[in-house]
Amino acid sequence: MSVVKKRKHVSKKNKKAWRKHCDITDVEAFLDDQRLEERLGKFELKPDAELFVVDTAGDELKVKEERPLTAKAKKRAKLAETPKCYEVLLPSSKVQDPNAKRNHVNPTGTKPTALSKLKEKRCIEKGIYEKKAELAKKNRKMALNQKRKMKRTRQNFGLDLWGQDLLEAKGIPSTLVDDFVSTEAQLHNVLPDRRLRPKPPLAKTVARKAVELPHPGVSYNPSFKEHQELLQQVVQHEEKIIKRGEHLQRVTTGMFSKVTVQEKENQWREEMHLNEQPHNPADGSGSDSEYRAVNPPVQNKKKDHKTRRKQKERLLEKERLKRQKIDKKKITDLYKLRKLQSSITTKEHTQEKVRELRSTKRAEKAETAPPALNKNKPPQKEPEFVDPADLSGNLSRLTPSTNLLRERFESLQHRGALAATKLMMKKKRKVKSYFKPGHKVTDQEIERYINKKNIK
Template sequence: MSVVKKKKHVSKKNKKAWRKYCDITDVEEFLEDQRLEERLGKFETKPDSELFVVDTQGDVKNLEEDVKPTFVSAKQRKRLQLAATPKCYEILLPSSKVEDPNKKRNHVNPVGFKPTALSKISEKRRFAKGIYEKKLQEVKKNRKMELQKKKKMKKARETFKLNLWGGDVPEIKGIPETLCDEFISSEAQLHNVLPVQRIRPKPPPPKTVTRAAVETPHPGISYNPSYKEHQELLQEVVNHEQKLMKREAHLLRVTNKMFRKVTATEKENQWHEEMSEGLPQPHNPADNPTQSDADTDDEYKAVNPPVQNKKKDHKARRKQREQIEEREKLKRQKIEKKKITDLYRLRKLQSSILKTEERQKEECTKRSSKRTAAAATALPALNAHKINKKEPDFIDPEQLTGDLMHINSKTNLLRERYESLQRRGALAGAKLMMKKKRKVKSYFKPGHKVTDQEIERYITRSAGKKVSLNLSFIKVAKL
């Protein structure tokens, strides 16, 4: 038997309680069906042709086996899709079958549908001016230009005489002819090119580095060299050392030796002189014993004695005026003479200027050629560290043995090969980094269970090392 549940009596005083405890699913389903019928139409009103389909093909599987599918090209598929409405406009189509409640609605034409009186007058003026004709001509001109561009593109594709590596000319990159000038930089030229036509500059081809061969050592380094070769090597070493000494002396001269050394007493005397400048000096009779006693009297003497105002007579003034005029005359004569000499010197100055210009040009060409030669033979800079040049090796005549049994090798072969690879640009230049060794102190950890044997063993093990022991603890342990 089906158990009938007892209905719960719940208060429905508020709207919230009505929503919570009332079951309205049947009402919602009815309303949904009604809306669907309004959109698609009622089944009673629809004809049978819309509701039912007459099967005239039979089983699809048997037909597929007999009839082969016809191939439809992409062009035909696109043409068939032209008749159908695009998916982007399907939302705008009316999906509802609900009739318009206001059947007598007035149709309002959009703005610009019907020409106004003002628009008619403006159009007449345009026709009179020939604006529409100009637009037509521009459109025709643009079409012709597009056609010509397309033809050129087709011709360029058909012709196979195009130089792929001849793109360095500015006109090819799309730069206007007005900007193709030597005074305008390449950056400014490329800046004015359209973004579509702008081409990135081609990277330079990889540089083929011709490395020098392994340096052969000087024959004077041999364990049994000839006297001449040994002397040549000695001369090279002497020249190298002289250069280093000269450089060191120059640095010393421009740094330390620029300032003279002063002793402590001289410094103190200088300080006293500077501080006592302008102060009255104390009189010391021992400094000037020949001075008479009359001078030492406390008599007032003026620093600037009075001067008599002697007036010049007419003769003295005339002579003074004549001297000034003579001086001015000589000055003017010198200026005129200098002008004449400068005119004669013009040719000499011009020739000297031409010579200096020629010399400067020659020096500039020499420097540029030297720079280009150095750049061509320069090794690639693998890092920021500079590689030092190899210093000449030398063996003292006293250490020359003459046989391989008693020879002493000063250089390390592995280090020498490593440095030669750095100098030839095969390896990056390294910087020698010396790490400081930390001084580690060892301590003996005291404890109540430490025996004398352990202490003795520790002392013997740490013999020859700097060890700090707690002697007070050892005494206690021995006790």
């Protein structure tokens, strides 16, 4: 016979002691069963068809072998099923709502408010909805036309196989030229040195002559008049360059005055008060130990009533004269209105003429100016001139003054066929050489290093 142990008497003053010394497993099991029944439903309320299955086929009945469903049939069968991604949103609990008489609240935006009704009425009166409908209709039409146009271009078989429109000719490898690869992807996989570069538009190319006729004074045997005309043009060009250089000199270096070393030292002495004469005690003005301020003390001399009255009268008289002058100017301006009106009209006409002249010049310059293919501008053409001492009546003894290749290159830039370039001068790095002495260094190597340094 088993001996029943007597329970200990423990304190159950707190919740912690109750949980520690009380056995509540049966209560927790009961509550778990109750919650499970609330979620899945009670067994007493479920019909027998859900709980039991009647076996009518028997064990000996052979199940007919059914053919496996095709992929198409499986897809059709899955159409009626709820997708797995939406199963989380479906309610899985069968717990009833504790408040059966709960008021139904429409979500925000389902019921129109007074403000939304007023806004909709204003939109209908202004015709905003009709404009939106027309714009949407127009966009749909444009998209349809674009789609039809793309279809038409795809069906075009009149492509020149040996032309420059082929992707292979543009630098794209033949392995990437496929229909299903987009043009952006093809260009992305091309090497950087073979990628397409934007070509200048042909419509903006300036219609200039390929070879411009030079001035007759450049000839190896020009006439005196033509040679003097060319000389005047060169002189004017050089004067412009000299004038610009003088202007830059004036506004940069010329703005600062040059001071000699002696003047600089004298200015410094004046600022530091070093040129003041020392105090002489023979003057009798005081002893050496007496302190003297540079600025004498100011006496607070009070103004009397008469001085203040005179000062106030002067201020009032000055103000009166100022107002009188302003009133007089107003009267004179009234008589000058007609003259002012005529001068303003004349000035406006003059400004209008100047504006028209500038716009005409700007338009002419834009027509003849080369297109801006990049940030650089083509170099200005320098006037050619042959010195009178170099003139010769024979073409064989003439020395060429220009380079033909450079002239053709600049001509292409001026006409917009080539983008203007900028000469980039690379700086030479100054590499310092050092002599590392050692026990294996000979006298010949030392002399060679010293001679090399002297030559540099």
